[in-house]
Amino acid sequence: MADPSPIDIQKALGGMDYPASKEDLVRHAEGKSAEDSVLETLKNLPDREYDSPTDVNKEASK
Template sequence: MAVSPIEIQKALGGMDYPADKDAVVKHAESSGAGDDVMEALRGLPEKTYERPTDVNEAVANS
């Protein structure tokens, strides 16, 4: 099941960019993101994300 970009952005609300994968995952965990969102974020490539849309694109392409 695909994760909604809206759900991802809710989990990443207030996130400071640029951010690496570890920072994205930790922020989502501390925001109480659901299991499906966490699974998607843990599957992200190890790189620096410049803005929220970069995270959504990476999730959509993984």
């Protein structure tokens, strides 16, 4: 499965309030019916608080 683009991730997280935990990010994306690849990427993020969409994308691209 191809990694989702940063744009796909941000679409799934649109309207998210930061800071947010990994669990918050996954729940929000699930609520927006995000693609499986986006959900998989979010579920594989380190378990910590994220301060911004940029913070999420930096971690997801590692």
